[in-house]
Amino acid sequence: MLTIRLARTGAKKRPFFHITVADSRKPRDGRFIERVGYFNPISKGKEVRIEINQDRIDYWLSQGANISDRVLTLIKESNETPEEKEKRRGKKEKRRLRKLAKRQKQKLG
Structure with missing residues (x-):
């Protein structure tokens, strides 16, 4: 195969x-x-x-x-266009920031 x-x-x-x-x-x-x-x-x-x-x-x-x-x-x-790549990067960045905020909130109490 x-x-x-x-x-x-x-x-x-x-x-x-x-x-x-x-x-x-x-x-x-x-x-x-x-x-x-x-x-x-x-x-x-x-x-x-x-x-x-x-x-x-x-x-x-x-x-x-x-x-x-x-x-x-x-x-x-x-096969992605530059606009699609930027959109995907934006989603990843938002997800990363949400996780970071959640971790900081847990550390504070």
Whole structure:
């Protein structure tokens, strides 16, 4: 069974992931069939965070490949418009502030 998943590369404490099509029985970082993109979780500034070849992913899905949950999330994230990204960040910020206020309230009594 084929799987579209992440393969970790990069140095210690500096992760970098290739999005690969591989046999599900092979090790995570082992032999793969094709690289269809990459994900840099620690990108800064104008560095590209996610690069995905959507045509090749569609091809492999049509061939019966499964896709990992994390790669599916990355695909959705890469297809977002800047407005959608800002809206999502705003929701996360509100949620974070609510949790912080709740913790402070519990500490005070």
